[in-house]
Amino acid sequence: MAMNFTLTIGKTGNKLHEFQNILSVLLLIGDILGLFLSFTLTFWIRLGLDRHFNAVNPIFYLFLALFIAGLYLADTYHPDTQIAGFRAPYRVVVSNGIVGSIIAVLIYLTGVWGQDPFFGRGILLLCLLIFTFWSVMLRVWAVKWVRSHAQETRWLILGATQKSIQFVKTFLDKNTWGRLVVLVEPQQDTEKLIKNSRVYVGSLNELPEWSQQAWSGVVVATSTDLSPLQTQQLMQLRLSGVSIYTIPDVCETLWYKLPSSLLQDSWLAFGAGFNLxxxxxxxxxxxxxxxxxxxxxxxxxxxxxxxxxxxxxxxxxxxxxxxxxxxxxxxxxxxxxxxxxxxxDAEKRGAQWxxxxxxxxxxxxxxxxxxxxxxxxxxxxxxxxxxxxxxxxxxxxxxxxxxxxxxxxxxxxxxxxxxxxxxxxxxxxxxxxxxxxxxxxxxxxxxxxxxxxxxxxxxxxxxxxxxxxxxxx
Structure with a gap:
């Protein structure tokens, strides 16, 4: 029975990529707050409680812009990805180290050392250490947060067409976690469907039962017309906050691409966009x-x-x-x-990739x-x-x-x-x-x-x- 396949998720079933977008903004806000706190704490430690950190000083915003730019270029706002084998916490250390070195060289070359508390001895180094520790711990927490929500994603697929099976394969390849429920037309041969512990295959007749649960999204890919009752059940899901997609729409939303093998002339003809x-x-x-x-x-x-x-x-x-x-x-x-x-003469044998x-x-x-x-x-x-x-x-x-x-x-x-x-x-x-x-x-x-x-x-x-x-x- 369908009810044996249970998973506790949020009421509205928010999509994973929405969590990741929110997470990037939260990391940015956290970095800005972290640099402010790092300078404040450094001023207290180095100059005493009677010397307060002046956040209005334009030098602070120059340092802030340089550190944020470095963290962005190092792709640390996608904490669960790797670049050349290095995860975000390691890239934070490298980025902050490079930016700190650049700032130190500029301070030395311009001769402004000691002219402002920001350029005082030990201020930049201590602040850099505190801010780096803060940023690294933010990424460690962020990775755990992303993975916890990734485990809670669940998608309902209506229909087992060739395009929907291809979508299922892509989903399983791109998502380490998450679950799929595929409801097929009655009497449809399910032998060719993907056998995976993260995929449950049921019948479209079970839609009333499944529609009572929370979903990250519903993908309609059935080759047969839905009955009025099934359409009404999808409408209720839509009104409850669950997004309803076609296969091209879900690829566009989740992965920011449009695989051409999943497109159809009708979708291209009536779909929005292509303004350029x-x-x-x-x-x-x-x-x-x-x-x-x-x-x-x-x-x-x-x-x-x-x-x-x-x-x-x-x-x-x-x-x-x-x-x-x-x-x-x-x-x-x-x-x-x-x-x-x-x-x-590199191509004397003809055109080659x-x-x-x-x-x-x-x-x-x-x-x-x-x-x-x-x-x-x-x-x-x-x-x-x-x-x-x-x-x-x-x-x-x-x-x-x-x-x-x-x-x-x-x-x-x-x-x-x-x-x-x-x-x-x-x-x-x-x-x-x-x-x-x-x-x-x-x-x-x-x-x-x-x-x-x-x-x-x-x-x-x-x-x-x-x-x-x-x-x-």
Missing amino acids: ASDSISQKFKRAVDLLMAWILLVLLSPLMLLVMLAIKLDSPGPVFYSQLRTGLEGKPFKVYKFRSMYQ ANERDPRITRVGRFIRLTRIDELPQILNVLRGEMSLIGPRPERPEFDVKLKQEIPYYDLRYVVKPGITGWAQVMYPYGASVEDAYEKLAYDLYYIKNYSLGLDLAIIFKTIRVVLLGKGR
């Missing part, structure tokens, strides 16, 4: 921002680009730049410009690819109107032919201009296969559907993190 592809105002605004930022970047990064050109020239024979044919807006080909990162340890890549090339510096000449493509700063990465026409045949809705990525960086580049590690192209397309489709200035800003900050952490390819 149709709204001329959004396109013109995005173009204006591209031009402004491209000129600013070209001026600011010119010294770096000159150093890279010199390093490439000294490292291996051949030209500094190379151009390559890529597919652009509406499938029109154009030449993309990059710093050369491979030896000459680059591998993680590709022997064709030079020593300098490996560094500029990891930090994405090799992409900087594409600023010229942006100025020429062939690319945007942010958008799907343009692919080579030779690869497009194969990818169009194997990946549904692949051509949708070209309804907008390609970009130097994009949602797929900051959300998915570098890969060179059809499977990787499928995953990247899922993130590209999410970006195209949900384009906004806020999303572009998020991609910019995430790109800075990728560059500083060397998470390119």
Whole structure:
């Protein structure tokens, strides 16, 4: 019976990603409060109770901005993730150590030591130790909090279509905890369904019983029409605060991507979004921002680009730049410009995807690819109107032919201009296969559907993190 599968969760069954978003905000507030308390405690310890910490001092806000920026770039606001094997508490120590060292060097070079209590002997070091301990303990608590709520998530799936089974597999791969209840149509063969201790398979006839319980969400994927009574039961769940999703909607909400194999023509035709592809105002605004930022970047990064050109020239024979044919807006080909990162004649055997340890890549090339510096000449493509700063990465026409045949809705990525960086580049590690192209397309489709200035800003900050952490390819 369905009632044998029980799990205690909150009344409204909040989604896990909502907890994680709230947690990031709480961690940010906690860090701000922690730095304030750290300075206050440090002033008392070093200067005595008669000297009070002045939180109005602009120096405090400068230090606050530097430490928060460092913690963000180290991705410490996602406490349950790892980067290069290091969890958030270790990244806090490294980030605070680097920021503290930068501040100490600036204090020494500017000669302001002792001119303000903030620059007094021992103030910064003691405050740094206290704040680091505070931030580390916040992340340790946060990880426990996330995992406790993850164990309480539970989803009700109506129907066992091929797409819903694929969703179940993805859910189990991406979520270490959580439970699924799959209710199938009567007389449906359940032998092909996933056998997993976290999945209960029942009948749609049990929906009245299951609808009385609390859920994180309900996914409707049945291939048959629901009866009026079943529809009414879903309506009651909706009114009680439980979200009702189609499969594309739940992927978009939980994982910020749209796997093309789970999409349907009707969903694309009637779904909201895709404003960038149709709204001329959004396109013109995005173009204006591209031009402004491209000129600013070209001026600011010119010294770096000159150093890279010199390093490439000294490292291996051949030209500094190379151009390559890529597919652009509406499938029109154009030449993309990059710093050369491979030896000459690297593709004498034809077009190939680059591998993680590709022997064709030079020593300098490996560094500029990891930090994405090799992409900087594409600023010229942006100025020429062939690319945007942010958008799907343009692919080579030779690869497009194969990818169009194997990946549904692949051509949708070209309804907008390609970009130097994009949602797929900051959300998915570098890969060179059809499977990787499928995953990247899922993130590209999410970006195209949900384009906004806020999303572009998020991609910019995430790109800075990728560059500083060397998470390119």
